Amino acid sequence: MNMGADPGGVGAPIIELEGVVKSFGPVSVLKGVDLAAYPGKVTALVGDNGAGKSTLIKGLAGVQPYDDGVVRFDGDPITLHTPRDAARLGIEVVYQDLALCDNLDIVQNMFLGREETGLGTFDEGRMEKEASDTLRSLSVRTVKSVRQKVASLSGGQRQTVAIARAVLKRARVVILDEPTAALGVAQTEQVLHLVQRLAEQGVAVIIISHNLADVFEVADHINVLYLGQMVASLDAKQTTRDDVVGYITGTKTQQGANA
Amino acid sequence: MNANPTPPGTIAPDTSASDVAPDLIGSGQEGTIGDQVRAYFQRLRSGDMGALPAIGGFVVLTILFSFLSPFFLTERNFANLLTQAATLVMLGMALVFVLLLGEIDLSAGVTSGMTMALFIVLVNVHAVPWMLALAIAFAAGILTGALIGFFVARVGIPSFVVTLGLFLGYQGITLMIIGAGGLYRVQISEITAIQNRNLPVWAGWAMLVVILAVSAATSFWDRARRTRAGVPNRTISLVWVKLGVIAVIGGAVVAILSRNRGQSVGVVEGVPIVVPIVLVILWIGTFVLDRTRFGRYLYAIGGNAEAARRAGVKVMLIRWSAFIVCSTLAVVSGLFSISKVGSVDAAAGREIVLSGVAAAVVGGVSLFGGRGRLLHAAIGALVIAVITNGLGLLNLPAGVNLVVTGGVLILAATVDALSRVRAGGSIMRT
Numbered sequence: 304m305n306m307g308a309d310p311g312g313v314g315a316p317i318i319e320l321e322g323v324v325k326s327f328g329p330v331s332v333l334k335g336v337d338l339a340a341y342p343g344k345v346t347a348l349v350g351d352n353g354a355g356k357s358t359l360i361k362g363l364a365g366v367q368p369y370d371d372g373v374v375r376f377d378g379d380p381i382t383l384h385t386p387r388d389a390a391r392l393g394i395e396v397v398y399q400d401l402a403l404c405d406n407l408d409i410v411q412n413m414f415l416g417r418e419e420t421g422l423g424t425f426d427e428g429r430m431e432k433e434a435s436d437t438l439r440s441l442s443v444r445t446v447k448s449v450r451q452k453v454a455s456l457s458g459g460q461r462q463t464v465a466i467a468r469a470v471l472k473r474a475r476v477v478i479l480d481e482p483t484a485a486l487g488v489a490q491t492e493q494v495l496h497l498v499q500r501l502a503e504q505g506v507a508v509i510i511i512s513h514n515l516a517d518v519f520e521v522a523d524h525i526n527v528l529y530l531g532q533m534v535a536s537l538d539a540k541q542t543t544r545d546d547v548v549g550y551i552t553g554t555k556t557q558q559g560a561n562a
Numbered sequence: 563m564n565a566n567p568t569p570p571g572t573i574a575p576d577t578s579a580s581d582v583a584p585d586l587i588g589s590g591q592e593g594t595i596g597d598q599v600r601a602y603f604q605r606l607r608s609g610d611m612g613a614l615p616a617i618g619g620f621v622v623l624t625i626l627f628s629f630l631s632p633f634f635l636t637e638r639n640f641a642n643l644l645t646q647a648a649t650l651v652m653l654g655m656a657l658v659f660v661l662l663l664g665e666i667d668l669s670a671g672v673t674s675g676m677t678m679a680l681f682i683v684l685v686n687v688h689a690v691p692w693m694l695a696l697a698i699a700f701a702a703g704i705l706t707g708a709l710i711g712f713f714v715a716r717v718g719i720p721s722f723v724v725t726l727g728l729f730l731g732y733q734g735i736t737l738m739i740i741g742a743g744g745l746y747r748v749q750i751s752e753i754t755a756i757q758n759r760n761l762p763v764w765a766g767w768a769m770l771v772v773i774l775a776v777s778a779a780t781s782f783w784d785r786a787r788r789t790r791a792g793v794p795n796r797t798i799s800l801v802w803v804k805l806g807v808i809a810v811i812g813g814a815v816v817a818i819l820s821r822n823r824g825q826s827v828g829v830v831e832g833v834p835i836v837v838p839i840v841l842v843i844l845w846i847g848t849f850v851l852d853r854t855r856f857g858r859y860l861y862a863i864g865g866n867a868e869a870a871r872r873a874g875v876k877v878m879l880i881r882w883s884a885f886i887v888c889s890t891l892a893v894v895s896g897l898f899s900i901s902k903v904g905s906v907d908a909a910a911g912r913e914i915v916l917s918g919v920a921a922a923v924v925g926g927v928s929l930f931g932g933r934g935r936l937l938h939a940a941i942g943a944l945v946i947a948v949i950t951n952g953l954g955l956l957n958l959p960a961g962v963n964l965v966v967t968g969g970v971l972i973l974a975a976t977v978d979a980l981s982r983v984r985a986g987g988s989i990m991r992t
């Protein structure tokens with residue numbers, strides 16, 4: 304399925320989480336989670352509402368640092384305390400709530416935090432060119448102008464902008480939190496297609512989705528989070544939809560560890 | 563064009579989508595001047611009206627007052643209007659920096675008053691050289707902004723509360739510096755000159771030429787950059803229209819100010835010195851807001867602070883600096899004020915701040931954050947100044963002015979809230 308530089312072999316993970324812990328006050332949301340994402344592979348993260356999926360990836364983005372646990376990048380332990388730490392390593396995230404500024408236009412949103420400058424001032428032309436090239440590569444059909452304010456976009460268009468923002472720069476890890484939730488059939492296909500293309504180019508993709516059909520279509524690995532614990536880590540080719548549903552709902556456990 | 567291999571993480575063009583026309587996504591810059599005009603009206607209808615209501619108000623008020631008072635449309639009153647407005651223009655522009663964040667600085671007025679009290683007492687009482695005293699006044703302004711920024715950005719107290727506290731506190735400090743009933747004259751000729759002396763007539767025209775040259779240069783520089791990047795430019799006729807508008811309005815202003823407006827003895831003519839000072843600050847501020855990271859991040863934080871934070875923006879530092887910029891520009895506004903009034907008393911700067919907020923909001927700066935420009939605040943300040951000036955000429959009781967200004971502020975805030983709804987936002991904001 305993947306034709307990356309590492310045919311057949313799994314290789315070393317780009318990102319590896321070990322025993323990650325996060326609580327909000329007395330509420331313990333992540334209770335020692337392990338996760339690995341490999342270059343050229345699509346790693347799916349599934350689980351019920353409130354399982355802790357978004358919390359897990361916000362830690363990877365440096366937006367909400369973990370309380371405890373080890374994060375390894377290319378094998379080296381690192382700290383992710385700020386969004387800049389993550390950006391520097393080439394970790395890009397499409398957030399579930401999209402995180403766009405309504406009052407800025409598409410180009411400004413895509414380049415927020417990493418504007419192109421020349422002589423200390425913005426090079427709007429260059430940013431506009433790169434933004435529209437990226438959008439075009441995502442086969443965006445409905446956006447009229449890249450200088451439209453994001454406030455004037457539909458839900459699906461906003462999602463596309465958020466995705467375009469994540470793939471604008473050379474990323475090594477792209478994390479998508481429910482990227483197809485607001486999308487129509489054709490746009491969903493487009494995003495899944497994009498996920499595969501990213502993987503083909505050697506990017507480690509982590510995708511969160513409630514749609515198991517989508518997950519099975521693109522994922523190489525499927526990880527199931529249940530009440531803050533990683534209850535299953537499966538090879539997509541060797542598992543079934545029913546198994547995954549069982550893990551998600553808690554009626555099934557791997558290696559029969561507990562009931 | 564695709565000769566180099568795609569680096570990891572960028573997307574190779576999707577060949578399966580090659581049926582898509584390559585230029586499907588526009589940039590809003592294409593088309594004839596007619597298309598641009600149509601797009602402009604589209605933006606207006608979607609609630610993005612900018613300074614248009616303020617410009618309309620300015621024109622209507624000017625016509626109204628020129629009918630009501632024969633003195634309103636004289637060269638003398640015109641120059642007077644500009645110098646009266648300068649203090650408010652400056653304060654309005656100062657406030658834009660915090661309003662863009664969705665914050666407010668109710669202490670901007672008393673900051674200008676307190677720093678000017680400090681300045682004048684240092685000069686008049688302690689015989690400190692005026693330049694040194696001015697530097698101390700500015701330092702006090704910067705410190706004030708840093709203090710507000712600390713409480714708002716660092717501690718997390720709403721700016722309304724912090725600056726309201728300071729609004730009271732600084733009145734007390736000003737009173738202590740000046741002493742009850744005290745009044746100090748401004749006898750520094752350089753300071754007095756700002757509002758009371760004029761450029762030579764030729765320098766006024768030279769100023770207009772410089773404005774046109776700078777404006778043309780930035781337009782063509784931007785176009786060259788866009789061309790180099792391979793994206794379309796707006797039709798060039800728009801540049802000529804813009805330069806034409808500046809030339810006509812600027813030309814009219816300079817022409818009026820170049821005529822003798824002296825009353826009996828002596829010739830009074832030329833552009834007041836305060837005008838080029840305001841224009842330079844306006845230009846620098848606009849440059850910063852439009853073309854630098856600091857400016858862009860002010861808008862981003864005002865639009866969605868969490869999104870800005872996730873994009874790696876140092877939200878706290880930007881917030882903090884915005885308050886410093888605001889307080890510093892408030893000192894400049896205080897300088898204009900004492901130059902015009904000629905004295906400093908314990909009430910300095912107490913009343914002006916709401917007019918400053920009104921100026922910004924009337925000009926189209928949003929109280930909800932994320933929308934507005936310095937020029938908008940300047941135009942709004944001119945509208946408020948016309949009201950003050952015009953009502954003053956009609957010999958109406960002072961109360962009328964306050965009532966009218968307050969009414970205009972509420973009207974402008976309503977327009978602001980409604981245009982937010984139009985633009986897809988909601989009035990409620992968490």
Ligand SMILES: Nc1ncnc2c1ncn2[C@@H]1O[C@H](COP(=O)(O)OP(=O)(O)OP(=O)(O)O)[C@@H](O)[C@H]1O
Binds near residue numbers: 332351359399
């Ligand atoms: N900032 C926060 N403060 C307190 N509790 C939080 C916070 N963020 C998340 N939680 C809690 O953590 C738990 C996990 O939330 P999270 O958003 O990670 O779930 P999720 O798996 O992404 O769910 P969904 O599928 O609905 O997106 C929830 O119970 C939520 O209430």
Ligand SMILES: [Mg+2]
Binds near residue numbers: 356357358399480
């Ligand atoms: Mg979630």
